[in-house]
Amino acid sequence: MKVAICAQGTHLDAPMDLRFGRCPYFVVADPQTGEWEHVPNPGPGAAGGAGIQAAQLMIKLKVDAVITGRLGPNAMEVLKKAGIKVYEGTVGTVRQNLEAYRQNRLPLLTQPNAPGGHKP
Amino acid sequence: MIVAVASGKGGTGKTTVSTSLALVAAEKGKVCFLDCDVEEPNAHIILKPRLSGQEAVRVRVPVIEQERCTLCGRCADVCAFHALVVLPQEVMVFSPMCHGCGGCWHLCPAGAIHPGWREIGQMEEGECGKIRFVHGRLKVGEAMSPPLIRAVKQRAQAGALNIVDAPPGTSCPVVAAVEGADFCLLVTEPTPFGLHDLELAWEMVSQLGIPCGVVVNRSDGRDEPVEEFCRTRNLPLLMRLPLDRDVARGYARGIPPIAVHPAWKGHFRELLHAISERAGLKCAKS
Amino acid sequence: MREIVILSGKGGTGKTTISGSLAVLASNKVMADCDVDAANLHLLLKPVTRSSFPFYGMPKARINREKCLECYLCVFRCAFEAIEPGLVVNESRCEGCAVCYHTCPCKAVEMVEHVAGRLHISDTAYGPLVHARLGAGEDNSGKLVTAVRREARRLAEEEKKELIITDGPPGIGCPAISCLAGVDLVLVVTEPTLAAKHDLERVLDLADHFGCHAVACINKCDLEPAITQEIERLCRQRSVPVVGELPYDEKAMEATKKGQPVVELGGPLAGQITALWREVKKILGKR
Numbered sequence: 001m002k003v004a005i006c007a008q009g010t011h012l013d014a015p016m017d018l019r020f021g022r023c024p025y026f027v028v029a030d031p032q033t034g035e036w037e038h039v040p041n042p043g044p045g046a047a048g049g050a051g052i053q054a055a056q057l058m059i060k061l062k063v064d065a066v067i068t069g070r071l072g073p074n075a076m077e078v079l080k081k082a083g084i085k086v087y088e089g090t091v092g093t094v095r096q097n098l099e100a101y102r103q104n105r106l107p108l109l110t111q112p113n114a115p116g117g118h119k120p
Numbered sequence: 121m122i123v124a125v126a127s128g129k130g131g132t133g134k135t136t137v138s139t140s141l142a143l144v145a146a147e148k149g150k151v152c153f154l155d156c157d158v159e160e161p162n163a164h165i166i167l168k169p170r171l172s173g174q175e176a177v178r179v180r181v182p183v184i185e186q187e188r189c190t191l192c193g194r195c196a197d198v199c200a201f202h203a204l205v206v207l208p209q210e211v212m213v214f215s216p217m218c219h220g221c222g223g224c225w226h227l228c229p230a231g232a233i234h235p236g237w238r239e240i241g242q243m244e245e246g247e248c249g250k251i252r253f254v255h256g257r258l259k260v261g262e263a264m265s266p267p268l269i270r271a272v273k274q275r276a277q278a279g280a281l282n283i284v285d286a287p288p289g290t291s292c293p294v295v296a297a298v299e300g301a302d303f304c305l306l307v308t309e310p311t312p313f314g315l316h317d318l319e320l321a322w323e324m325v326s327q328l329g330i331p332c333g334v335v336v337n338r339s340d341g342r343d344e345p346v347e348e349f350c351r352t353r354n355l356p357l358l359m360r361l362p363l364d365r366d367v368a369r370g371y372a373r374g375i376p377p378i379a380v381h382p383a384w385k386g387h388f389r390e391l392l393h394a395i396s397e398r399a400g401l402k403c404a405k406s
Numbered sequence: 407m408r409e410i411v412i413l414s415g416k417g418g419t420g421k422t423t424i425s426g427s428l429a430v431l432a433s434n435k436v437m438a439d440c441d442v443d444a445a446n447l448h449l450l451l452k453p454v455t456r457s458s459f460p461f462y463g464m465p466k467a468r469i470n471r472e473k474c475l476e477c478y479l480c481v482f483r484c485a486f487e488a489i490e491p492g493l494v495v496n497e498s499r500c501e502g503c504a505v506c507y508h509t510c511p512c513k514a515v516e517m518v519e520h521v522a523g524r525l526h527i528s529d530t531a532y533g534p535l536v537h538a539r540l541g542a543g544e545d546n547s548g549k550l551v552t553a554v555r556r557e558a559r560r561l562a563e564e565e566k567k568e569l570i571i572t573d574g575p576p577g578i579g580c581p582a583i584s585c586l587a588g589v590d591l592v593l594v595v596t597e598p599t600l601a602a603k604h605d606l607e608r609v610l611d612l613a614d615h616f617g618c619h620a621v622a623c624i625n626k627c628d629l630e631p632a633i634t635q636e637i638e639r640l641c642r643q644r645s646v647p648v649v650g651e652l653p654y655d656e657k658a659m660e661a662t663k664k665g666q667p668v669v670e671l672g673g674p675l676a677g678q679i680t681a682l683w684r685e686v687k688k689i690l691g692k693r
Contacts, residue, residue, distance in 0.1 A: 022556070049202030049217055056196060056205050072587075074214060082207045114588060128444040130417010130576035135601065159577035160415050160608060162601040180485070200464065200503045221485045221503030260608060261615040263548060263580040288417040288576050289443040292545035295498060311662045313422065317444040324542035327498075372599040372630040 002063040003101060004028045005094045010038040012095040018069025021050030027094045028061060031102045051075030058084055067097050067106065070114035080110075088113070122282040123395055124301035126325065128317025130288035132309045133337035133361070136371055138285040139166040140378045141305075144388040146250045150280035153248075155255035156269045156297035157287040158241060165374040169253035171246035177256065177271045178237040179264070180220035184211045188232035195224035195233060216263065241268045245275065252277060266296035273297070290317075290324045298325060303399040304332040305358070305391075310343045318346070322353060331398055333358040335391070356398065359391045407562055408690055409555075409570040410591045411440070413613075415605030417576035419597045420625040423658055424679065425573035426450035426667035429532040431683045435569035437530070438558035439537040440585050442523065442550045447573045449665050453528030453535045461538065461553055463522030463546035464502025467495045473514035480506035480515060498543055522546050525553055527561065534561055548580035555585070578612045586613065591690055592620040593649070598633035606637065610644055620646050621689060623682060627651040647689065650682030 006023035008015045017023030021043040029036035042057065043050035051071070055078035058066055066079060067089040079086055087106040089097040100106050125138040135157075142153045155163040164171075182195070182204070189211055196204040196211070203217040204224060215238050225233040241258040256272040258265050265287070273296075276282040286297035298304055304325045308318040318334065325332045333356040336343050340363050350357045361367075361377070361384070370380040378385045412421050412428075422441070429437050429451055439447040467488070469480070474493060481489045484506055488499035497520075507515040523540040536558040538550050558570050572589070575581040586592065592613045596606040606622065613620040622641050627634045634651065641648050655675040661668035669676040 049214075052202050052205055052214060052217075056202075059205075059207060078205050078207070078212060081210075081212065129446070130414075130444075132418060157577075159579045159582075160601075160605040162416070162604060165600045165604060198504070198508050219485075219501055219503060221501065221505050222483065223503055223505045223508060226483055226505060227508055258579060260578060260611040261583070263583050265579045266545075289547070290542050291443040291540055291547040291581075292543070293579065294443075295543045309418075311659070312449045312665050313446045313662060316446060316449060320444055320542060327543055369630055371601075372597075372633055374600045 001030055001032055002028055002061065003031055003065045003067060003098065004058055004061065004063045005067040005089065005097055006069065007038070007094045012036060012098070013093050016069070016089050016092055016094050016097050018089070018091070020066070020068040020071050020075055021054045026057070028063060029098055031098060052078060055079050058082070065101070067101055071109060071112055072114045073112040076112040121396070121399055122276055122284060122301040123399070124284040124286050124298040124304045125307060126286040126294060126298055126304055126321055127288060127307040128290050128321035129308070129314055132307045132314055134288070134307050135162050135166065135285055136337065136377060137305065137307050137335055138283050139163055140376050140384070140388050141392060142167070142251055142283050143376060143378060144385055145281050145392055150277065151250065152252040152275070152277045152280045152282045153254070153285070154272050154276060154282060155285045156272050157285055158256035158258045158265050158268045158272065159287060161255045161257055163285050164253070164255060166376050167248045167251065167253060168374070169246040169248035171244045173245045175243045176239045177241050177243050177268045178239050179267050180222065180235045181215045181218045181238040182213055182224045182233045183236035184213060185232045185234070186210050188230050190230045190232070192229060195228055198223045198227050219264070240264060243268070243271055252280070265293045269293060269296040273300070290320045294324065295328065298330060299328060301330050303395050304330045305335055305395070306332055307335045307337055308346060309338050310336060310340060310346055315345050315349060318349065322355065333394065333398065335359045335361070337361050338363040356394070358394050359387055361387065407559070407568060407570065408590045409572060409588065410593060410686065410690065411572040411574050411585045411589045412593045412595060413574040413582060413585065413609050414576055414595045415578060415609040416596070416602045419595045419602055420658070421595050422446045422450065422573055423662065423668055424593070424595055424623065424625070425571060427669040427679045428571050428683055429530070430667045430669050431680060432569060432571060434567050435533055435571055436558045436562045436565070436567050437533065437535040438554050438570055438572040439535065440551045440554050440572050440581065441575040442538045442540045442547050442554065442581060443575070445537050445539060448528070448535065448537055450667050451530040451532060451535055452665070453526070453530045453537070455526050455528045458524055458526045460521045461523040461525050461550050463520050463544060463549065465504070465517040466497050466500045466502060466520045467504070467506050468516050468518045469493050469495060470514045470516060473512050475512050477511060479509055479511065483509050501545065523550050525550070525557060527557060533567070534565065536561060548584040551575070551581045551584035578608050582612065583616070586616045586618050589618055590693055591686070592618050593686060594620055594622045595625055596622060596637060597625045598627060598630040598637060600633065603633060603637055603640065607640065610646060619693060621649045621686065622646050623650040623652065624648060625652050626654040628653045649685040649689065650678060652678050652682070
């Protein structure tokens with residue numbers, strides 16, 4: 001079981017970043033074992049298509065769920081098709097959001113809640 | 121010969137100048153008008169052409185043959201525009217992001233991708249009196265205009281005076297419109313905005329190596345900054361149209377200035393003459 | 407935080423004149439100039455640059471002739487005809503797709519970083535301004551717009567500003583589309599000419615296409631009252647509120663020539679723009 005949390009820093013106590021495509025890091029954690037690692041997001045520097053790129057990274061990392069604040073339609077479509085669940089996190093640390101996820105307190109996101117990223 | 125009419129700033133009077141130039145030139149010779157402001161084409165409002173033909177303009181996009189695809193991920197890796205995503209069960213294409221470079225279909229190791237088509241807009245053509253008229257209309261929501269602009273420009277006629285109405289700005293759509301012209305008119309207005317953007321437009325046209333000249337529209341007689349600019353850049357100031365409320369009202373209703381003030385035809389004849397001399401080519405001499 | 411973007415479709419209808427005045431009227435905001443290929447807002451707001459950094463566009467291909475075996479595969483494969491017969495890359499045509507880089511059998515192509523413009527964060531008498539300058543003839547204007555908006559948002563978050571006011575580009579293409587993602591309100595500035603009305607419809611279609619709420623302002627509304635009425639009707643049919651009708655006023659031209667926001671000159675136009683801003687704020691507050 002792997003969960004990716006959008007983060008402003010490289011560790012569990014870093015503040016969560018509400019953006020998906022453009023958060024600087026993902027903290028990828030196993031909620032059962034508590035093991036975790038950080039993965040840099042290729043998106044922030046990308047001129048366009050950041051959400052799609054980040055979604056592709058989630059697939060490559062084989063995560064089961066993503067915790068983010070805002071998600072656009074392109075990234076939502078990719079994650080949905082890849083069978084990755086999306087949960088809406090809140091302001092706080094990565095650890096707090098992971099804990100909330102473990103206790104089933106985060107709402108499941110089934111529709112994009114951010115407007116579409118720009119095309120090319 | 122191709123004469124492009126451009127301006128950095130929008131709304132300075134490109135279409136006013138280009139359409140009047142076409143109407144005056146058509147009195148003496150063959151004219152083809154190419155409205156390349158495909159995001160917001162307006163010349164038809166003044167020229168009122170009878171449109172007889174329509175054609176979809178398309179660009180290349182990848183089509184995935186899912187049964188041959190091995191999901192290796194090479195296509196998404198090579199796509200510089202992030203238009204492809206490899207899912208565990210299929211490849212997804214985000215065609216609005218695709219530039220049609222062909223990287224994916226050239227490099228797919230399984231040969232599972234072939235080029236298909238996507239429509240980006242319409243090209244319409246017709247006649248208005250003796251003027252051949254062509255314009256492009258970019259589909260709403262479509263970001264990439266240069267392929268449509270190039271398609272419109274391909275309708276340029278040999279032996280005619282081809283007038284290209286360019287989009288505002290100084291970036292790639294303007295380059296696509298102006299590239300290959302024999303001469304470029306830069307239309308400006310005597311405001312700090314007009315002058316600032318004239319400089320940017322001049323930089324862009326000079327980089328393309330196209331000779332150009334300036335037209336000042338809505339002149340109130342106090343055009344010293346533009347005059348100074350032209351002097352220092354050795355740029356000819358070819359025409360000055362005065363600020364005129366009747367002309368503005370005429371334009372509002374789609375009436376060209378030479379119909380409001382027939383005496384202005386003389387200005388445009390002189391402009392045409394100056395352009396053909398400077399472009400060093402024969403054209404519809406007035 | 408809210409963001410409002412000012413568009414027009416047709417150029418020269420008064421976007422920057424209005425944005426410049428909103429910069430004076432609105433409090434606690436960041437201004438952003440997203441007309442990146444012909445930016446003008448700085449001419450009114452007189453910014454002092456705080457920091458400035460390069461904007462990287464797509465990289466450009468370069469051919470190393472020492473490694474090149476002149477097989478011309480790159481020439482055939484380039485969809486943009488950017489590699490000239492002498493095996494020299496025409497940088498203005500190169501879109502940075504890297505097909506040549508991937509296909510070259512002797513690895514003679516490198517992709518080189520390319521500075522396509524500059525981005526500035528500045529201070530003005532009216533608050534911070536994020537603006538940019540795209541290199542002449544560059545593509546990537548949409549990407550630079552995205553970068554300007556991103557900086558504006560970051561700055562607004564950092565400095566606890568409640569609002570971003572974005573002066574947009576003309577047209578409905580790449581840079582205009584880039585202005586729309588995630589905005590709360592689009593203010594379309596139009597004028598009573600058939601051309602501007604035609605272009606207004608296309609901008610409203612664009613706003614609809616991306617699910618953005620739009621309001622309209624008719625500038626120089628007394629120039630051609632019949633067309634002003636047609637525009638009012640069009641807006642009514644499309645449920646687009648007309649938040650202001652500004653008569654032609656020589657003060658506008660005078661202010662532009664002086665390089666000053668027109669509301670600072672006072673007079674009836676200043677009052678009308680203030681009323682327009684009040685109306686926009688009301689609508690923004692409801693959303």
